[in-house]
Amino acid sequence: MSRIDARIPLSVRETIDRAAAMQGRTRTDFLIEAALEKAEKVITEQAVLRLAVRDQELLAKALLEEQVTEATPFIKGLAAEYAARIRDK
Template sequence: MPRAVERKEHPVSMRLPEADIAIIDRAAALRGRSRTDFVRDAAVRAAEEVLMETAPIRMSAAGFQAFTAALSKPAAAVPEMVELFRRAAPWETSGSKTGN
């Protein structure tokens, strides 16, 4: 008797307005992907985000104490970020072209 073959793929069907399909097709083309690949990747990414938002974080009591101690410390400046925020934005510099 032949063994049943386990399906590795499951079809998903949905009805979408033409405007939604056009947006999806445009974005998929910009990424060089098929509509199916683009939608599958987007759906899986969105599902992973939801799962990560609701996943409990477990740690030992000592680990939790270390975590809360790190959060309680005063913020430390990151020199690279300080320097970045001191720079003028490209549109604020005198050498930028504004089209006027």
């Protein structure tokens, strides 16, 4: 176990105490769960952002390295579908 000390305004402490009491928990339990929940959320969001940037870099690299002289049937189909949608507008 370790200890964390923090100075907070009395009004904040009272609000935390009230919320903890409503859940039948101690202030410490309430703060630990809230802090842990927030920390895990931040870590998850940052991991997703890093993956998104990494995926973008991989896609850009693949597109730059790709040397295709003719579109695949799949790409031709997408282009035709796109052209049809544009014409219909």
